Amino acid sequence: MNPKNGGPSQGIRNINPHIRKLGIEVEVVCMDNCMDNYDVNDDFVIHKIGQGRSSYQYHPPLFDWLKENALNFDVLIVHGLWQYHNLAVYRTIKFLKKKSRIVPKVVIIPHGMLDPYFQKDSDRKWKALRNEIVWQLIEKKCINLADAILFTCQEELRLAATTFKGYHPKKTINIGYGIQTPPQNSQEFKTAFEQKCITIQGNKYWLFLSRIHEKKGVDLLINAYCKLAVNKSTIPDLVIAGPIASNYAQEMIAMASKNSKIHFLGMLQGAEKWGAFYNCEAYLLPSHQENFGIAIVEAMACKKPVVISKNVNIWKEVQAGNGGWILNELNEAEIYNVLLAISYLSETQIIQKGVAAYETFQTNFNVQDRATVLVKVLNQL
Structure with missing residues (x-):
């Protein structure tokens, strides 16, 4: 437990x-x-x-x-x-x-x-x-x-x-x-997150929040993001939240060390976690296998669209509700292309996608x- x-x-x-x-x-x-x-x-x-x-x-x-x-x-x-x-x-x-x-x-x-x-x-x-x-x-x-x-x-x-x-x-x-429906958004959550992630400095960001494990596709995400950041420097930052004590997590930190737009925060709980969800642009989990993905649904319940692979077993429900973007293939090129497309969307379009994500949560995952x-x-x- x-x-x-x-x-x-x-x-x-x-x-x-x-x-x-x-x-x-x-x-x-x-x-x-x-x-x-x-x-x-x-x-x-x-x-x-x-x-x-x-x-x-x-x-x-x-x-x-x-x-x-x-x-x-x-x-x-x-x-x-x-x-x-x-x-x-x-x-x-x-x-x-x-x-x-x-x-x-x-x-x-x-x-x-x-x-x-x-x-x-x-x-x-x-x-x-x-x-x-x-x-x-x-x-x-x-x-x-x-x-x-x-x-x-x-x-x-x-x-x-x-x-x-x-x-x-x-x-x-x-x-x-x-x-459960998340607690209502508050300034307390935003403050707690920003205190945990001082380096974000108010920048927009995409969020990965999960175990940092080979199964989660973290390496693919980091490589795709770094390539995109070279070609389009104005993309949101990437926040990676999850326990960092493992050898694999340390390998991922080393892989991303040359990119100042990538921030590793360790495990987030309580106000820090909800602050991370409520203030991100989108939630990313390009997993090789995910039965359900509680964090995916938590993001949707916070009115945030999600990027997931077809290896996540709820991808059909997310797709039907237009609550995010589904990776047709799980590789760096596909992640790159989806993130690039998201980066060109307006704030209004992102918000509309987030509302659809919330409605999908209410319909399927309450x-x-x-x-x-x-x-x-x-x-x-």
């Missing part, structure tokens, strides 16, 4: 308040250490079981906790695959059934982890082999035993069926995904509507 670990934890925080308003009690069990402090005020119970061993997060105390507590719940929702928590839930249900007890329903939300990208990407050959082995030994049984597999968009549901042999879930349902759908699905299991 640490916010630094990416989207699923934020997705849980987004939807839980609305589930609870519909009369559902929510508790979260996670494999964080009990002393971990996220600096987030959560208003639901979190059970921190402790960190597991290896990247698989093997941790038998989780199985013990589930055996003792699972019967307190009507439904167990498993977020994500490829780690021990999925097996622990599977073993718990098998254990309880042997005792002839009524067991809770189990639903799994893969969060894009059944996307074929992870098995086909040339840089993931060993990880793909590992996943194939784990699929045959564990995950296939977990998926096929669960009462339902829930997806965050229709494209994710479609792609999941193409990745592994033996994929035969009982039910697959697109429940959609959403975010978390209140998604919570209603989720609760209805759970009640029908």
Whole structure:
């Protein structure tokens, strides 16, 4: 549940308040250490079981906790695959059934982890082999035993069926995904962002806000932007916000070091983050794979148009709502051309595109509507 670990934890925080308003009690069990402090005020119970061993997060105390507590719940929702928590839930249900007890329903939300990208990407050959082995030994049984597999968009549901042999879930349902409406824009947000990014000096800017990871296409974005800046020096600056402790992030900082218009800020939260969104010209995420992209939708909810690739599973919804620009191919030339076209738009045209982005958010990604759908699905299991 640490916010630094990416989207699923934020997705849980987004939807839980609305589930609870519909009369559902929510508790979260996670494999964080009990002393971990996220600096987030959560208003639901979190059970921190402790960190597991290896990247698989093997941790038998989780199985013990589930055996003792699972019967307190009507439904167990498993977020994500490829780690021990999925097996622990599977073993718990098998254990309880042997005792002839009524067991809770189990639903799994893969969060894009059944996307074929992870098995086909040339840089993931060993990880793909590992996943194939784990699929045959564990995950296939977990998926096929669960009462339902829930997806965050229709494209994710479609792609999941193409990745592994033996994929035969009982039910697959697109429940959609959403975010809470951002806080209303204020001068406080702008000030907080400008204090974080002093070098921006009031300049217009495009925003990349996400994990700085190979998957996100940061290298393609930087190279395309640098070429464009040479040919058109008046383009907006580029702000890149995300954790910078990794080796890859440091490589990206070094790659961009000769361009004073590129600013790396580290991870933004709270007022700084909303200030970054509300004051940018457009949000950019040329990702090689993105199941949903919470930050994309947060930008749209702030009335900002987005630039995304067709590897982002919500690209069809964004395109249908005219909420941004879709990269037909993911390469430097395509990013260059799209950014060049955006740079010639008037302020009025950018604002109009941002309004369309906001309307797309309201129609497709409002978390209140998604919570209603989720609760209805759970009640029908």
